[in-house]
Amino acid sequence: MKIVAIGAHPDDIEFGCGGTLVKYIDKGAQVEFLVMTDGSRGGDARVRRREQARAAGVIGAARVHWGGYRDTLLPSVRHLIDRIESVLRKTHPDFIFVNDPDDTHQDHRQVARAAVSATRHSRNVLFYEGPTTVNFTPTVFIEIGDEIERKIEALQMHTSQVMKTRIEATPISEIATAAAHFRGVQSRVRLAEGFVPLRLFINIAGPPLIAPPPRRTRR
């Protein structure tokens, strides 16, 4: 099982599907990040790069690909599609996670739309949410009760961003926890991440595995 998670900026992936990725990795999946911009509007690009590397490490990602674009200065959709396709060709992921296209942040919209095209022939593509997503009504869920801690820890690796939520006195960890509770209520579990499927194949093969894989030791 291989997964590529695509984010417009550093920390988008962790917020949107960090718990889910932890869960997949704990089951043996290989996860790679593709972060399209350097996040330089929100802080120093080198700092953000370092933070992103650490956060990906906490999640357990095998690699971080960088799109190579500057924050809010994305090129044409065609270039974005090519960039995403170049990563997909190398990784052949079974699953792709990406920002939702309905968002007040223009970079999120552009990356999401490019991903819709780049993943045209992929089987499983799921949109995740962020603090600026609008009209997001998830129907697909993953329970993250055991993974929330690691998700929050990953978000906190983005030290320069933790308090930059634009909501007074509200760190990003608090927002992520509230979202997990909120999506949990909607899906009848304690904590969850919610997704909107562009296209999803149900995994019929599955549970219960005769023997569950040993739980990975937390760092």
Added chain:
Amino acid sequence: MKIVAIGAHPDDIEFGCGGTLVKYIDKGAQVEFLVMTDGSRGGDARVRRREQARAAGVIGAARVHWGGYRDTLLPSVRHLIDRIESVLRKTHPDFIFVNDPDDTHQDHRQVARAAVSATRHSRNVLFYEGPTTVNFTPTVFIEIGDEIERKIEALQMHTSQVMKTRIEATPISEIATAAAHFRGVQSRVRLAEGFVPLRLFINIAGPPLIAPPPRRTRR
């Protein structure tokens, strides 16, 4: 300013718009509740009635009307409309709050649909959410930072229901707080309640005017 808040069951109103009602009451509005069923599927009807009375007291409601129906045994939509209209005729509310029609609980759907008809000639009608609402994408918000405590306190008056959330180890107060945080993030404040307007007039008159500005002379 007069407000009628309509709920299918005891505690629907407090969860959906309790903070907003507290805020209105603090500004001098008069609020009345209309609770359509006795909540007897979730507990003893007499207990729930007492709890509802206490919760309404915490909110500061002037009165609780009872629809008189048994939980999950609502009559035809025509009867529901008549019942709601009979309360509206007495109170002439400026604002009406009611369950959202897109909900997995059939009583919520039926009460919401009846309210859509009964409020046909009302100016301001807003749908609120609950733990079983689906596809709810609010665009209208009220900040409840100063009111959240009283909202939670009111929810806790429904003692028999606090732990009946169907989500393991999650009291209703925790769900309500997570929702307030989540809707806060969407509206760029710390804590909020979100609404979907059926029909809403903007109050132009304006924020605390010491003295109304002189009317501009028309040319």
Added chain:
Amino acid sequence: MKIVAIGAHPDDIEFGCGGTLVKYIDKGAQVEFLVMTDGSRGGDARVRRREQARAAGVIGAARVHWGGYRDTLLPSVRHLIDRIESVLRKTHPDFIFVNDPDDTHQDHRQVARAAVSATRHSRNVLFYEGPTTVNFTPTVFIEIGDEIERKIEALQMHTSQVMKTRIEATPISEIATAAAHFRGVQSRVRLAEGFVPLRLFINIAGPPLIAPPPRRTRR
């Protein structure tokens, strides 16, 4: 893995998710049908009952529950919910499949709406389509290349209905095959069934199982 498939009439289930059920059963899942009405508007009730039993046998279902209602004479939504809940309480299904609520046939709408309520606390609920569904835009798919034959065979057990499609010279098997091709194209496989999730948890545990279970011999 236990599955309950709910249909308003005999043959709804086979058309909407027959291939998917075959696939699940081949992996060891236990499937039960709940057919709400006797289909007496489309033919003799006893004949249709017999046909339904045979078709369920072809699919491999463990049991057919009957709702006990007459075709187009469904009772109130409350009764429908109770009936569905009574089956769910006995079976505790992991997955539920049911007609889509947006349909020109009133029975489909009513059964779907009742199921939305009855499955309020279930984790996986998927809507399937039929020839009279409208505005159905599936995002969840299951590949049925190996199962299409058995699906068609099951549909043909409903001998009295095969030509009652209201489309000139078009047997139900042809319609089902066209639909499988059409949903296949949308999901990038040869043949598929498409679903709209009310609520779906991704099965992370998953593939690949060390040894796939032996393929059931076709009768």
Added chain:
Amino acid sequence: MKIVAIGAHPDDIEFGCGGTLVKYIDKGAQVEFLVMTDGSRGGDARVRRREQARAAGVIGAARVHWGGYRDTLLPSVRHLIDRIESVLRKTHPDFIFVNDPDDTHQDHRQVARAAVSATRHSRNVLFYEGPTTVNFTPTVFIEIGDEIERKIEALQMHTSQVMKTRIEATPISEIATAAAHFRGVQSRVRLAEGFVPLRLFINIAGPPLIAPPPRRTRR
């Protein structure tokens, strides 16, 4: 109370929310216009600038900002966002009105989308309609019975445009009046303007309070 009204072309603002702006100004609000293009596809740019100045004067706007772009030659969304943000930073508006994003005119779409991003941290953002808007289903209304005359008068200041409606023998004033009647019917008043909220906070403070009610003591 400060308001910024954004329009892609001269006369968009007057058509979409002219009556509302008059009403706000009559209550003491300060309104500024931001007109993104010079309207040179519809007439001489200098003429249109003069007409816009006069129309803004009739409405009572304090100032007209010009985006500085040529009609149908808008730059990238990033530039548009920056331009809008530069005005918002100076004015700090409480309310923002802007074209709706679902429109057959590409400039309207682009300005609306840029505004969605530029107003990301604003509390009150409302979309208004125009003759080429599609799928516009307003839920927020403002009664403009006393303001319609001034709205029409402002529209007529755009002398070069009055008959350029592309509808035979139908001046823009007639279209605006029909729209006001139509939105009035939907909101149960004689004449109204309708809006779709991107995000709206209800003004609870309320209609001309002679003296604010004493704050209730919390128990």
Added chain:
Amino acid sequence: MKIVAIGAHPDDIEFGCGGTLVKYIDKGAQVEFLVMTDGSRGGDARVRRREQARAAGVIGAARVHWGGYRDTLLPSVRHLIDRIESVLRKTHPDFIFVNDPDDTHQDHRQVARAAVSATRHSRNVLFYEGPTTVNFTPTVFIEIGDEIERKIEALQMHTSQVMKTRIEATPISEIATAAAHFRGVQSRVRLAEGFVPLRLFINIAGPPLIAPPPRRTRR
């Protein structure tokens, strides 16, 4: 060409598609009305019956069928479907017009839903709007510049209803005219009626007819 126009109450049909029906009749079509209730909530049933007969006469309808139900006291959806089907079986219409299902009036919703089922096998079914319709975004239009007068005249035959619009000092004729202008603007003509298709076949056979049928003389 045969048309059946279905309305929940007297005057619904004239308001929603009166101009269109006049136009069809002028081309030789045969139109029948089916008015489901007696309109007794809005006036004396016998008076309304007489008014409806006159209005249908102005339009040029060949016949008025009565559903036979009392205003706001519609029976179950099954009965409504049977009633509508009984008329359709007799008339075999090529086109069916009916109230839109998204409406604040419960009778409109119920009649529309029943019609969706009853017309399950019809080729052309169009929803029309009324003063209480919500979220109506028509994509199909008919120009009624030559027919508006007759439409208004027909509406005025409902003498008891003309001023019962619930909008101060606004007769139904004024509302209908504003709506025709508004839908005209959306469709780029002076006056139009707008429709939402449930299902519509384009008439390719078409224009221009070698010789247009003689224009019916206006009374």
Added chain:
Amino acid sequence: MKIVAIGAHPDDIEFGCGGTLVKYIDKGAQVEFLVMTDGSRGGDARVRRREQARAAGVIGAARVHWGGYRDTLLPSVRHLIDRIESVLRKTHPDFIFVNDPDDTHQDHRQVARAAVSATRHSRNVLFYEGPTTVNFTPTVFIEIGDEIERKIEALQMHTSQVMKTRIEATPISEIATAAAHFRGVQSRVRLAEGFVPLRLFINIAGPPLIAPPPRRTRR
């Protein structure tokens, strides 16, 4: 009757509305194609040009206009609009067919959006579907039982593309046939093409024509 069919790539038009165009041409309509890109991503541009000419010949189109852009390298929306308008100004079509804007292929989205603007003052604009369209819920249909053969024949003229469907062992003709069956079922006929109207005027003039035009001989 004049029709312009717009497609982003060679073969889009034939897939989306080939049967409909054949039908119109058989009734005497004049059809022109506007193919925006050279399709060079899917094959040699000169080959594709030749194939497109042949396919248009099979349909019976009077002319093929070429947008002149390279596949996936479309210019700004403004240039696209100008290009489309230049063709519309010459042809003055009564009907326009174009790709649907909700599609995973970026060229389809861009061409569709440009066409929405370029056809701003046209009366009849219909979106057609393709294998990568998403959320397409057609409400307007044309029966193509007599035209399907010619449609398939036209698709097969695109020899280089027939097997490039990205669906294993599935030629484009098979996909087109399945789609025609699927849309047929939805519209209650054997075979159909489905459309989403941006704006459509019903042709009231219509059937029956005194004498149908002579059927074109099939090659």
